[in-house]
Protein backbone atom coordinates (compact mmCIF):
# COMPACT_ATOMS: atom_id res chain seq x y z
CA UNK A 1 0.00 0.00 0.00
CA UNK A 2 1.45 3.35 -0.96
CA UNK A 3 0.41 6.70 -2.30
CA UNK A 4 -2.68 8.84 -1.81
CA UNK A 5 -6.04 8.68 -3.55
CA UNK A 6 -8.07 11.91 -3.60
CA UNK A 7 -11.75 11.81 -4.45
CA UNK A 8 -12.85 14.91 -6.36
CA UNK A 9 -16.41 16.19 -5.99
CA UNK A 10 -18.61 18.16 -8.36
CA UNK A 11 -22.22 19.29 -8.53
CA UNK A 12 -24.06 20.42 -11.63
CA UNK A 13 -20.89 20.82 -13.63
CA UNK A 14 -19.01 22.78 -10.97
CA UNK A 15 -16.00 21.29 -9.23
CA UNK A 16 -16.17 21.68 -5.43
CA UNK A 17 -13.46 23.92 -3.93
CA UNK A 18 -12.82 21.06 -1.51
CA UNK A 19 -11.31 18.99 -4.33
CA UNK A 20 -8.36 21.36 -4.63
CA UNK A 21 -8.14 21.61 -0.81
CA UNK A 22 -7.74 17.82 -0.69
CA UNK A 23 -4.74 18.11 -3.02
CA UNK A 24 -3.30 20.55 -0.45
CA UNK A 25 -3.96 17.98 2.30
CA UNK A 26 -2.18 15.28 0.28
CA UNK A 27 0.84 17.54 -0.20
CA UNK A 28 1.15 17.89 3.59
CA UNK A 29 2.10 14.18 3.86
CA UNK A 30 3.12 13.15 0.33
CA UNK A 31 6.86 13.19 0.98
CA UNK A 32 6.64 11.12 4.18
CA UNK A 33 4.03 8.64 2.94
CA UNK A 34 5.70 8.12 -0.44
CA UNK A 35 4.02 6.87 -3.59
CA UNK A 36 1.99 8.76 -6.17
CA UNK A 37 -0.89 11.16 -5.59
CA UNK A 38 -3.90 10.23 -7.70
CA UNK A 39 -7.14 12.17 -8.09
CA UNK A 40 -10.28 10.24 -8.97
CA UNK A 41 -13.13 12.03 -10.66
CA UNK A 42 -16.29 10.08 -11.49
CA UNK A 43 -19.30 11.23 -13.48
CA UNK A 44 -20.91 11.40 -16.89
CA UNK A 45 -18.23 13.73 -18.30
CA UNK A 46 -15.30 13.43 -15.86
CA UNK A 47 -12.80 14.73 -18.40
CA UNK A 48 -14.10 18.32 -18.08
CA UNK A 49 -12.62 18.49 -14.56
CA UNK A 50 -9.18 17.10 -15.44
CA UNK A 51 -7.64 20.48 -16.25
CA UNK A 52 -8.70 22.09 -12.94
CA UNK A 53 -7.46 19.08 -10.96
CA UNK A 54 -4.09 19.01 -12.68
CA UNK A 55 -2.24 20.83 -9.90
CA UNK A 56 1.44 20.64 -8.95
CA UNK A 57 2.18 17.43 -7.07
CA UNK A 58 -0.63 15.38 -8.65
CA UNK A 59 0.81 12.37 -10.51
CA UNK A 60 -2.29 10.90 -12.10
CA UNK A 61 -5.92 11.82 -12.70
CA UNK A 62 -8.25 8.83 -12.92
CA UNK A 63 -11.41 9.38 -14.93
CA UNK A 64 -14.29 7.05 -14.04
CA UNK A 65 -17.15 7.09 -16.53
CA UNK A 66 -20.39 6.45 -14.64
CA UNK A 67 -23.06 8.01 -16.89
CA UNK A 68 -24.53 9.59 -13.75
CA UNK A 69 -25.52 13.21 -14.27
CA UNK A 70 -25.91 13.65 -10.49
CA UNK A 71 -24.17 12.40 -7.38
CA UNK A 72 -25.02 8.83 -6.40
CA UNK A 73 -23.51 7.49 -3.17
CA UNK A 74 -23.47 3.83 -4.27
CA UNK A 75 -21.83 4.68 -7.60
CA UNK A 76 -19.23 6.91 -5.90
CA UNK A 77 -18.43 4.17 -3.41
CA UNK A 78 -18.04 1.64 -6.24
CA UNK A 79 -15.77 3.99 -8.20
CA UNK A 80 -13.50 4.64 -5.20
CA UNK A 81 -13.45 0.90 -4.40
CA UNK A 82 -12.35 0.17 -7.96
CA UNK A 83 -9.60 2.80 -7.75
CA UNK A 84 -8.48 1.52 -4.33
CA UNK A 85 -8.31 -2.09 -5.58
CA UNK A 86 -6.39 -1.08 -8.69
CA UNK A 87 -3.87 1.23 -7.00
CA UNK A 88 -3.77 0.20 -3.31
CA UNK A 89 -3.31 3.67 -1.77
CA UNK A 90 -2.20 4.07 1.85
CA UNK A 91 -4.48 7.08 2.29
CA UNK A 92 -7.86 8.00 0.78
CA UNK A 93 -9.03 11.62 1.10
CA UNK A 94 -12.69 12.56 0.65
CA UNK A 95 -14.33 15.95 1.26
CA UNK A 96 -16.32 16.21 4.49
CA UNK A 97 -19.41 17.29 2.58
CA UNK A 98 -22.96 15.96 2.41
CA UNK A 99 -21.86 13.84 -0.56
CA UNK A 100 -18.55 12.70 0.95
CA UNK A 101 -20.00 11.58 4.27
CA UNK A 102 -22.76 9.63 2.52
CA UNK A 103 -20.34 6.96 1.28
CA UNK A 104 -16.98 7.39 3.06
CA UNK A 105 -17.76 5.28 6.13
CA UNK A 106 -19.27 2.48 4.04
CA UNK A 107 -16.19 2.55 1.84
CA UNK A 108 -13.92 2.28 4.90
CA UNK A 109 -15.89 -0.74 6.11
CA UNK A 110 -15.59 -2.44 2.70
CA UNK A 111 -11.86 -1.77 2.60
CA UNK A 112 -11.28 -2.62 6.26
CA UNK A 113 -9.42 0.69 6.49
CA UNK A 114 -8.89 3.06 9.38
CA UNK A 115 -11.40 5.90 9.34
CA UNK A 116 -11.84 9.40 10.74
CA UNK A 117 -14.33 12.09 9.76
CA UNK A 118 -14.15 15.89 9.70
CA UNK A 119 -10.37 15.92 9.88
CA UNK A 120 -8.53 19.25 9.73
CA UNK A 121 -4.94 18.12 10.36
CA UNK A 122 -2.86 15.31 8.89
CA UNK A 123 0.70 14.30 9.77
CA UNK A 124 2.94 11.28 9.69
CA UNK A 125 4.18 10.28 13.16
CA UNK A 126 6.62 7.50 14.06
CA UNK A 127 3.61 5.20 14.53
CA UNK A 128 2.15 6.06 11.09
CA UNK A 129 -0.54 8.40 9.85
CA UNK A 130 -2.01 10.78 12.42
CA UNK A 131 -5.23 12.75 11.89
CA UNK A 132 -6.53 15.68 13.93
CA UNK A 133 -10.22 16.39 14.39
CA UNK A 134 -12.39 18.12 16.96
CA UNK A 135 -13.80 16.45 20.04
CA UNK A 136 -16.42 17.33 22.68
CA UNK A 137 -18.32 19.70 20.39
CA UNK A 138 -15.03 20.98 18.96
CA UNK A 139 -13.83 22.20 22.34
CA UNK A 140 -10.63 20.13 22.10
CA UNK A 141 -8.45 18.82 19.29
CA UNK A 142 -8.17 15.04 19.18
CA UNK A 143 -5.23 13.26 17.51
CA UNK A 144 -5.99 9.83 16.08
CA UNK A 145 -3.57 7.04 15.14
CA UNK A 146 -4.60 4.00 13.11
CA UNK A 147 -2.55 1.11 14.51
CA UNK A 148 -2.39 -1.98 12.30
CA UNK A 149 -4.11 -0.30 9.35
CA UNK A 150 -2.31 -0.32 6.00
CA UNK A 151 -4.91 2.04 4.52
CA UNK A 152 -6.75 4.96 6.12
CA UNK A 153 -9.84 6.78 4.82
CA UNK A 154 -10.41 10.36 5.96
CA UNK A 155 -13.10 12.92 5.28
CA UNK A 156 -11.45 16.33 5.38
CA UNK A 157 -13.05 19.57 6.58
CA UNK A 158 -13.34 22.26 3.88
CA UNK A 159 -10.79 25.08 3.71
CA UNK A 160 -8.45 23.34 6.17
CA UNK A 161 -5.63 23.02 3.64
CA UNK A 162 -4.37 25.35 0.96
CA UNK A 163 -4.53 24.03 -2.57
CA UNK A 164 -1.24 24.17 -4.50
CA UNK A 165 -1.35 26.96 -7.08
CA UNK A 166 -0.43 26.51 -10.70
CA UNK A 167 -0.57 23.77 -13.27
CA UNK A 168 0.83 20.27 -12.85
CA UNK A 169 1.86 17.54 -15.28
CA UNK A 170 -0.35 14.65 -14.19
CA UNK A 171 -1.08 11.70 -16.49
CA UNK A 172 -4.75 11.40 -17.34
CA UNK A 173 -6.01 7.83 -17.49
CA UNK A 174 -9.35 6.03 -17.54
CA UNK A 175 -10.34 3.84 -14.63
CA UNK A 176 -12.15 0.68 -15.80
CA UNK A 177 -15.39 0.45 -13.85
CA UNK A 178 -18.24 -2.04 -13.72
CA UNK A 179 -21.44 -0.75 -12.15
CA UNK A 180 -23.54 -3.89 -12.58
CA UNK A 181 -26.03 -4.11 -9.72
CA UNK A 182 -24.90 -0.73 -8.34
CA UNK A 183 -26.80 1.76 -10.49
CA UNK A 184 -30.37 2.52 -9.60
CA UNK A 185 -30.08 2.01 -5.86
CA UNK A 186 -30.47 5.75 -5.44
CA UNK A 187 -32.76 8.08 -7.35
CA UNK A 188 -31.99 11.77 -7.80
CA UNK A 189 -35.11 13.71 -6.73
CA UNK A 190 -33.97 17.27 -7.53
CA UNK A 191 -32.06 20.16 -6.06
CA UNK A 192 -33.32 22.50 -3.38
CA UNK A 193 -31.70 25.89 -3.72
CA UNK A 194 -30.20 27.54 -0.65
CA UNK A 195 -31.56 31.07 -0.08
CA UNK A 196 -29.85 33.41 -2.53
CA UNK A 197 -27.16 35.66 -1.13
CA UNK A 198 -24.75 38.01 -2.81
CA UNK A 199 -22.19 37.71 -0.04
CA UNK A 200 -19.45 35.15 0.40
CA UNK A 201 -17.59 35.55 3.70
CA UNK A 202 -15.10 32.88 2.62
CA UNK A 203 -13.81 35.19 -0.13
CA UNK A 204 -13.97 38.53 1.72
CA UNK A 205 -10.69 40.22 2.65
CA UNK A 206 -12.22 42.53 5.28
CA UNK A 207 -15.05 41.34 7.52
CA UNK A 208 -16.94 43.30 10.14
CA UNK A 209 -18.75 40.65 12.13
CA UNK A 210 -21.51 41.05 14.70
CA UNK A 211 -22.59 38.82 17.56
CA UNK A 212 -25.30 38.68 20.18
CA UNK A 213 -23.66 41.73 21.79
CA UNK A 214 -25.51 43.96 19.29
CA UNK A 215 -28.54 43.12 21.46
CA UNK A 216 -31.43 43.32 19.01
CA UNK A 217 -32.39 42.77 15.38
CA UNK A 218 -33.29 46.46 15.05
CA UNK A 219 -29.61 47.36 15.60
CA UNK A 220 -28.38 45.19 12.73
CA UNK A 221 -28.96 47.78 9.92
CA UNK A 222 -26.72 50.23 11.75
CA UNK A 223 -23.80 47.73 11.67
CA UNK A 224 -24.64 46.76 8.09
CA UNK A 225 -24.37 50.45 7.10
CA UNK A 226 -21.10 50.77 9.02
CA UNK A 227 -19.68 47.71 7.22
CA UNK A 228 -20.70 49.15 3.87
CA UNK A 229 -19.09 52.52 4.66
CA UNK A 230 -15.88 50.76 5.65
CA UNK A 231 -15.92 48.56 2.56
CA UNK A 232 -16.23 45.46 4.74
CA UNK A 233 -18.37 42.36 4.28
CA UNK A 234 -20.85 41.87 7.11
CA UNK A 235 -20.29 38.63 9.00
CA UNK A 236 -22.00 37.28 12.10
CA UNK A 237 -21.96 34.62 14.79
CA UNK A 238 -24.38 31.71 14.75
CA UNK A 239 -27.01 33.09 17.15
CA UNK A 240 -27.41 36.13 14.87
CA UNK A 241 -28.06 33.85 11.89
CA UNK A 242 -30.18 31.39 13.90
CA UNK A 243 -32.39 34.23 15.13
CA UNK A 244 -32.94 35.32 11.53
CA UNK A 245 -31.31 38.71 12.11
CA UNK A 246 -29.04 37.99 9.13
CA UNK A 247 -29.22 35.25 6.48
CA UNK A 248 -27.10 32.13 7.05
CA UNK A 249 -24.44 32.96 4.40
CA UNK A 250 -23.20 35.73 6.74
CA UNK A 251 -22.31 33.22 9.48
CA UNK A 252 -18.64 32.63 10.26
CA UNK A 253 -17.55 29.47 12.01
CA UNK A 254 -17.79 25.73 12.17
CA UNK A 255 -21.31 25.47 10.80
CA UNK A 256 -20.96 28.68 8.81
CA UNK A 257 -18.12 29.67 6.50
CA UNK A 258 -14.41 29.90 7.14
CA UNK A 259 -13.05 33.41 6.47
CA UNK A 260 -10.35 31.90 4.24
CA UNK A 261 -9.29 35.06 2.39
CA UNK A 262 -9.76 37.52 5.25
CA UNK A 263 -6.92 39.82 6.32
CA UNK A 264 -8.81 42.06 8.77
CA UNK A 265 -11.62 40.78 11.00
CA UNK A 266 -13.49 43.09 13.36
CA UNK A 267 -15.55 41.12 15.89
CA UNK A 268 -18.25 43.22 17.57
CA UNK A 269 -20.04 41.73 20.58
CA UNK A 270 -18.84 38.20 19.82
CA UNK A 271 -17.71 36.06 22.75
CA UNK A 272 -15.30 33.96 20.65
CA UNK A 273 -16.60 30.42 21.22
CA UNK A 274 -14.38 27.73 19.70
CA UNK A 275 -16.93 27.12 16.97
CA UNK A 276 -16.77 30.78 15.95
CA UNK A 277 -12.99 30.84 16.22
CA UNK A 278 -12.84 27.91 13.83
CA UNK A 279 -13.87 30.29 11.07
CA UNK A 280 -11.64 33.27 11.90
CA UNK A 281 -8.81 32.66 14.38
CA UNK A 282 -6.26 32.27 11.52
CA UNK A 283 -6.92 35.84 10.27
CA UNK A 284 -3.80 38.02 10.26
CA UNK A 285 -5.35 40.99 12.08
CA UNK A 286 -8.30 40.55 14.44
CA UNK A 287 -9.87 43.47 16.29
CA UNK A 288 -12.24 42.44 19.09
CA UNK A 289 -14.74 44.69 20.85
CA UNK A 290 -16.43 43.16 23.85
CA UNK A 291 -17.42 44.57 27.25
CA UNK A 292 -16.20 41.40 28.94
CA UNK A 293 -12.41 41.70 29.20
CA UNK A 294 -12.20 37.95 29.83
CA UNK A 295 -14.12 36.95 26.69
CA UNK A 296 -12.30 34.15 24.77
CA UNK A 297 -12.25 36.29 21.62
CA UNK A 298 -9.37 38.21 23.22
CA UNK A 299 -7.28 35.00 23.17
CA UNK A 300 -7.08 35.25 19.38
CA UNK A 301 -7.39 39.04 18.92
CA UNK A 302 -4.50 41.15 17.69
CA UNK A 303 -6.10 44.28 19.19
CA UNK A 304 -8.86 44.42 21.79
CA UNK A 305 -11.21 47.16 23.05
CA UNK A 306 -13.10 46.17 26.22
CA UNK A 307 -15.95 48.55 25.54
CA UNK A 308 -19.56 48.80 24.43
CA UNK A 309 -20.05 48.06 20.71
CA UNK A 310 -22.39 51.04 20.34
CA UNK A 311 -19.82 53.47 21.77
CA UNK A 312 -17.23 51.88 19.46
CA UNK A 313 -19.57 52.24 16.46
CA UNK A 314 -20.26 55.91 17.37
CA UNK A 315 -16.52 56.64 17.43
CA UNK A 316 -15.88 54.81 14.16
CA UNK A 317 -18.77 56.60 12.43
CA UNK A 318 -17.38 59.94 13.61
CA UNK A 319 -13.92 59.04 12.23
CA UNK A 320 -15.11 58.04 8.78
CA UNK A 321 -17.63 60.88 8.60
Ligand SMILES: Cc1cc2nc3c(=O)[nH]c(=O)nc-3n(C[C@H](O)[C@H](O)[C@H](O)COP(=O)(O)OP(=O)(O)OC[C@H]3O[C@@H](n4cnc5c(N)ncnc54)[C@H](O)[C@@H]3O)c2cc1C
Pocket residue numbers: 137210211212213214236237238239240251252253254255256257268269270271272273274275276289290291292295307308309310
Ligand atom coordinates in the same frame (compact mmCIF):
# COMPACT_ATOMS: atom_id res chain seq x y z
C1 LIG B 1 -21.93 22.12 16.83
C2 LIG B 1 -21.90 23.61 17.00
C3 LIG B 1 -21.58 24.41 15.93
C4 LIG B 1 -21.53 25.79 16.07
N1 LIG B 1 -21.18 26.55 15.00
C5 LIG B 1 -21.04 27.88 15.17
C6 LIG B 1 -20.60 28.71 14.08
O1 LIG B 1 -20.39 28.27 12.97
N2 LIG B 1 -20.44 30.03 14.32
C7 LIG B 1 -20.67 30.60 15.54
O2 LIG B 1 -20.50 31.84 15.68
N3 LIG B 1 -21.11 29.84 16.56
C8 LIG B 1 -21.31 28.51 16.40
N4 LIG B 1 -21.77 27.77 17.43
C9 LIG B 1 -22.26 28.47 18.64
C10 LIG B 1 -21.16 28.88 19.58
O3 LIG B 1 -20.89 27.83 20.49
C11 LIG B 1 -21.56 30.13 20.40
O4 LIG B 1 -22.76 29.86 21.07
C12 LIG B 1 -21.74 31.36 19.54
O5 LIG B 1 -20.61 31.60 18.72
C13 LIG B 1 -21.95 32.57 20.45
O6 LIG B 1 -22.28 33.68 19.67
P1 LIG B 1 -22.02 35.16 20.21
O7 LIG B 1 -20.58 35.31 20.52
O8 LIG B 1 -22.65 36.10 19.25
O9 LIG B 1 -22.95 35.19 21.50
P2 LIG B 1 -22.56 35.16 23.05
O10 LIG B 1 -21.73 33.98 23.37
O11 LIG B 1 -23.82 35.35 23.77
O12 LIG B 1 -21.63 36.42 23.23
C14 LIG B 1 -22.05 37.73 23.15
C15 LIG B 1 -20.88 38.58 23.60
O13 LIG B 1 -21.22 39.94 23.46
C16 LIG B 1 -20.68 40.65 24.57
N5 LIG B 1 -21.52 41.83 24.72
C17 LIG B 1 -22.80 41.92 25.15
N6 LIG B 1 -23.23 43.19 25.07
C18 LIG B 1 -22.21 43.91 24.58
C19 LIG B 1 -22.05 45.29 24.26
N7 LIG B 1 -23.05 46.18 24.39
N8 LIG B 1 -20.86 45.69 23.77
C20 LIG B 1 -19.82 44.82 23.61
N9 LIG B 1 -19.93 43.52 23.89
C21 LIG B 1 -21.12 43.07 24.36
C22 LIG B 1 -20.78 39.70 25.73
O14 LIG B 1 -19.80 40.03 26.70
C23 LIG B 1 -20.52 38.36 25.08
O15 LIG B 1 -19.15 37.99 25.15
C24 LIG B 1 -21.84 26.38 17.32
C25 LIG B 1 -22.15 25.56 18.40
C26 LIG B 1 -22.19 24.20 18.24
C27 LIG B 1 -22.50 23.34 19.43
